[in-house]
Amino acid sequence: MSTDDIILEEATSGEYKYGFTTNIEQEIAEKGLNEDVIRFISAKKNEPDWLLKYRLDAFHIWQKMEEPNWAHVNYQKPDFQAISYYAANKKKKKLKSLDEADPELLRTYERLGIPIEEQKILAGVAVDFVMDSESVFTSFKKQLAEVGIIFMSISEAVQEHPELVKKYMGTVVPPRDNFYAALNSAVFSDGSFVYIPKGVRCPMELSTYFRINAENTGQFERTLIVAEDDSYVSYLEGCTAPKRDENQLHAAIVELIAMDRAEIKYSTVQNWYPGDKEGKGGIFNFVTKRGLCKGVSSKISWTQVETGSAVTWKYPSCILKGDNSIGEFYSVAVTNNYQQADTGTKMIHIGKNTRSRIVSKGISAGRSENSYRGLVQINKTAENAYNFSQCDSMLMGETCGAHTFPYLEIKNKTAKVEHEATTSKIGEDQLFYCNQRGLDDEQAVHLIVNGFCKEVFKELPMEFAVEAQKLLEISLEGSVG
Amino acid sequence: MTTTSADKFEEAFSKLKKSESSIEAKSFRRFQKMGIPNRKSEAYKYSNLSYFKNLKPDTSGNIPHKLPDYFKHDYLKDKNLLVTVNGIFAESLSQFAEDEDGIHISCMCDARKEFRDIVEAKYNTTSSDHPDAFSEMNTAFAHCGIFVYAQRNAQAKKPIVMLHLAYKQDAGSIACQRNLIVLEQNSEVEIIEDYINLDEEEAFNINHFSEYFVEKDARLKVNVYQEESNKVHFIGNKFFELSERSNLKVTAVNFQGKFVRNNFRVILNGEHAEATVNGVFINENEDHTDSRILIKHNAAHCESFQTFKGILDDKSTGVFNGKVYVAEGAQKTNAFQSNKNILMSEEAVINTKPELEIYADDVKCSHGATCGQLDENAIFYAQTRGIPRDKAKKLIVFAFAQEVIQAIDNQDFKNFMERRLVHNLGLAEYSTHETVQSGIKQ
Numbered sequence: 014m015s016t017d018d019i020i021l022e023e024a025t026s027g028e029y030k031y032g033f034t035t036n037i038e039q040e041i042a043e044k045g046l047n048e049d050v051i052r053f054i055s056a057k058k059n060e061p062d063w064l065l066k067y068r069l070d071a072f073h074i075w076q077k078m079e080e081p082n083w084a085h086v087n088y089q090k091p092d093f094q095a096i097s098y099y100a101a102n103k104k105k106k107k108l109k110s111l112d113e114a115d116p117e118l119l120r121t122y123e124r125l126g127i128p129i130e131e132q133k134i135l136a137g138v139a140v141d142f143v144m145d146s147e148s149v150f151t152s153f154k155k156q157l158a159e160v161g162i163i164f165m166s167i168s169e170a171v172q173e174h175p176e177l178v179k180k181y182m183g184t185v186v187p188p189r190d191n192f193y194a195a196l197n198s199a200v201f202s203d204g205s206f207v208y209i210p211k212g213v214r215c216p217m218e219l220s221t222y223f224r225i226n227a228e229n230t231g232q233f234e235r236t237l238i239v240a241e242d243d244s245y246v247s248y249l250e251g252c253t254a255p256k257r258d259e260n261q262l263h264a265a266i267v268e269l270i271a272m273d274r275a276e277i278k279y280s281t282v283q284n285w286y287p288g289d290k291e292g293k294g295g296i297f298n299f300v301t302k303r304g305l306c307k308g309v310s311s312k313i314s315w316t317q318v319e320t321g322s323a324v325t326w327k328y329p330s331c332i333l334k335g336d337n338s339i340g341e342f343y344s345v346a347v348t349n350n351y352q353q354a355d356t357g358t359k360m361i362h363i364g365k366n367t368r369s370r371i372v373s374k375g376i377s378a379g380r381s382e383n384s385y386r387g388l389v390q391i392n393k394t395a396e397n398a399y400n401f402s403q404c405d406s407m408l409m410g411e412t413c414g415a416h417t418f419p420y421l422e423i424k425n426k427t428a429k430v431e432h433e434a435t436t437s438k439i440g441e442d443q444l445f446y447c448n449q450r451g452l453d454d455e456q457a458v459h460l461i462v463n464g465f466c467k468e469v470f471k472e473l474p475m476e477f478a479v480e481a482q483k484l485l486e487i488s489l490e491g492s493v494g
Numbered sequence: 495m496t497t498t499s500a501d502k503f504e505e506a507f508s509k510l511k512k513s514e515s516s517i518e519a520k521s522f523r524r525f526q527k528m529g530i531p532n533r534k535s536e537a538y539k540y541s542n543l544s545y546f547k548n549l550k551p552d553t554s555g556n557i558p559h560k561l562p563d564y565f566k567h568d569y570l571k572d573k574n575l576l577v578t579v580n581g582i583f584a585e586s587l588s589q590f591a592e593d594e595d596g597i598h599i600s601c602m603c604d605a606r607k608e609f610r611d612i613v614e615a616k617y618n619t620t621s622s623d624h625p626d627a628f629s630e631m632n633t634a635f636a637h638c639g640i641f642v643y644a645q646r647n648a649q650a651k652k653p654i655v656m657l658h659l660a661y662k663q664d665a666g667s668i669a670c671q672r673n674l675i676v677l678e679q680n681s682e683v684e685i686i687e688d689y690i691n692l693d694e695e696e697a698f699n700i701n702h703f704s705e706y707f708v709e710k711d712a713r714l715k716v717n718v719y720q721e722e723s724n725k726v727h728f729i730g731n732k733f734f735e736l737s738e739r740s741n742l743k744v745t746a747v748n749f750q751g752k753f754v755r756n757n758f759r760v761i762l763n764g765e766h767a768e769a770t771v772n773g774v775f776i777n778e779n780e781d782h783t784d785s786r787i788l789i790k791h792n793a794a795h796c797e798s799f800q801t802f803k804g805i806l807d808d809k810s811t812g813v814f815n816g817k818v819y820v821a822e823g824a825q826k827t828n829a830f831q832s833n834k835n836i837l838m839s840e841e842a843v844i845n846t847k848p849e850l851e852i853y854a855d856d857v858k859c860s861h862g863a864t865c866g867q868l869d870e871n872a873i874f875y876a877q878t879r880g881i882p883r884d885k886a887k888k889l890i891v892f893a894f895a896q897e898v899i900q901a902i903d904n905q906d907f908k909n910f911m912e913r914r915l916v917h918n919l920g921l922a923e924y925s926t927h928e929t930v931q932s933g934i935k936q
Binding site (some may be wrong): 410419420422423430433 | 840845849866867
């Protein structure tokens with residue numbers, strides 16, 4: 014075994030550090046999916062009739078759809094009748110401060126290494142903590158309300174701002190969009206709702222930590238962010254999940270809408286349980302994320318760091334409808350052991366002078382499969398559209414796979430589209446150079462990998478970038494050495 | 495497949511009287527099961543095949559009595575000339591130099607008797623792991639095509655030109671041509687394939703399938719030239735298998751054609767093999783060209799190169815789907831792929847999908863794809879030098895396409911391609927340059 018291989022071996026054997034279960038009483042719906050379950054969810058959440066109808070319509074669409082299998086992943090299809098579609102914390106009362114929160118929850122924060130009070134004060138981050146399906150804690154709400162920003166769980170928004178939710182929900186990702194979008198539209202549990210009024214620049218980074226907790230409960234978040242004319246918002250989403258042996262399904266929908274000159278920045282750090290070294294267990298992450306640049310000169314930027322989940326199937330996309338609008342996608346996807354990731358983006362150019370940029374970095378180790386799948390579509394109306402895509406893959410080990418499947422569809426001659434992809438490994442000479450300067454192999458690999466991903470990390474807000482680097486280290490720990 | 499079309503094929507197949515255990519029958523059953531692919535099939539995502547649903551297999555067997563004027567072309571002089579008509583090898587029209595030692599050429603039917611072992615060992619062995627409806631259809635209904643066999647150490651002195659003629663096909667039928675080319679150890683062969691329609695007004699449908707085996711240290715060059723009329727629907731499968739240290743170079747030049755689908759599949763099975771697959775196409779009117787390339791690195795230390803260029807005008811559409819596959823253990827692979835396209839009109843569409851699928855870590859693989867229109871700065875520069883705008887544009891396109899044509903090794907064929915390019919771009923009317931002048935004579 015060469016030094017490289019030993020380094021790899023060690024890094025790839027790093028264990029998931031966040032595997033523990035919080036014991037909180039939960040209310041769980043009967044397993045299985047039918048109209049009654051949907052009515053139950055809707056009734057539990059005290060939803061208006063239009064939303065129940067929306068869910069039922071989506072359910073009927075879903076029943077007629079087939080599970081897609083074009084992605085470059087291989088997994089045991091979930092049994093949709095063996096999943097419970099609703100889990101909410103039983104004790105439900107509004108909290109004014111952290112002291113009132115369940116001490117069990119607070120301990121969870123601590124073990125996750127996220128000192129929430131400190132973060133609140135130091136970083137100025139409002140945290141909407143989602144424990145399974147229900148939002149139990151929302152902070153900084155008042156401060157945000159002062160500038161007219163609405164930041165609450167989507168269940169609350171349905172009660173308090175039904176007109177906004179009704180107007181925008183499903184306009185970017187309609188229920189019939191795909192199999193998992195239809196499923197989510199039928200049974201979505203909770204998520205965040207953000208509304209930034211005209212001309213407002215959100216004074217802080219908005220953040221949500223998701224955590225899958227109840228056993229056998231698929232989680233179906235629904236996030237909707239609307240940025241009115243001339244507004245700006247940066248939203249962070251980060252996840253860790255407890256260790257468990259059964260596969261869990263996660264099918265979220267995120268919809269972003271940017272009006273004239275508005276800008277939305279959406280960052281994700283995903284670190285769900287990837288399964289153990291033998292590929293047993295782990296989360297199925299089938300997510301539909303899409304942003305609509307509706308207004309002129311609007312901008313939507315996706316940044317993601319994907320290190321977790323057994324199977325990931327995720328394409329944060331931008332529909333560039335407004336003239337001069339901009340779409341961006343920055344991604345680092347790390348797979349290890351038996352993880353499989355099929356991720357990328359879609360850039361749909363409709364408006365004139367629209368621009369998009371794709372930077373994707375894939376790192377595969379162990380026996381994992383890591384695919385980039387992207388679509389750049391320049392429609393006839395998109396005069397002077399420009400796209401640049403760069404997809405780099407790094408392989409660590411002889412048994413993993415790295416793939417690139419870019420689709421370029423160009424229907425306008427004024428378009429300028431550039432795509433490039435490379436695949437490589439960490440060179441012996443690079444390692445040697447670092448060794449010479451006193452770094453051991455592991456440090457050297459982290460240095461090189463961090464350099465490889467820097468282009469994406471620099472797009473993340475500072476605290477997040479630090480966390481992302483840490484995650485990357487944990488994910489590849491011992492994989493080299 | 496509609497019932498009527500399925501019936502037509504079924505009827506035609508029963509007439510062939512093949513036993514159920516034959517290769518043909520097995521392929522036919524697989525074809526029946528698959529049917530004509532639709533757009534849901536990833537391999538044909540951007541090509542509409544509905545036209546093929548109403549065809550039946552061609553059984554005309556028409557052969558023209560004399561060769562058309564086309565055969566007076568310079569580049570055909572001093573070559574071995576093999577002619578097929580609607581997929582059938584026409585020996586009476588072919589000319590083959592007698593002093594080619596160790597190179598055997600015959601029709602497939604004779605080869606089955608004379609070189610039975612070779613044919614049995616190789617025939618229809620390349621298509622098993624990636625089933626394709628058209629290659630199965632071809633195997634079921636294959637006409638008696640060309641067999642080329644180069645013995646160990648044999649070197650063909652002259653290039654082998656294959657002229658594939660389409661001539662008075664049955665109405666609404668598709669002709670299935672099948673060739674087998676085997677190069678034994680350390681042999682060398684150069685092939686030029688040229689597709690010609692003898693009647694521009696008539697509709698022709700062709701399903702072409704060639705298998706090429708390049709054994710240890712052997713060298714094969716294949717130049718494919720297609721200039722089809724707007725009545726032609728062409729499906730071509732060319733599958734190559736390469737052994738240790740063998741070398742393959744394919745160049746595909748394609749000017750026009752109502753529907754042209756070229757599927758190149760190169761399997762590198764031996765270490766240190768090298769494959770180059772280049773192509774350029776110019777589409778006009780409502781032409782459609784679909785190029786699909788799979789380069790599969792099964793062995794370590796192999797290299798592959800792809801350069802594909804597309805020029806699309808009017809309402810034409812183009813598809814490029816190039817894939818580099820590196821199998822587990824195929825370490826030290828070098829694979830490069832480049833795809834560049836120019837859209838000349840508002841209505842033209844290009845869909846490109848350059849793929850990498852990699853299962854080995856010590857490899858260097860890269861691909862690039864671009865799409866754009868002609869560079870205004872370049873046009874302006876030419877204009878400032880007194881070149882009319884229209885001509886400037888054509889010259890830039892000429893240079894763009896030249897990258898592929900320049901890389902052709904055979905000088906005669908390269909000159910011929912240059913002239914055709916000049917002619918097709920309408921550069922002839924501006925003739926000053928030597929190649930441009932010779933373009934007028936066309």
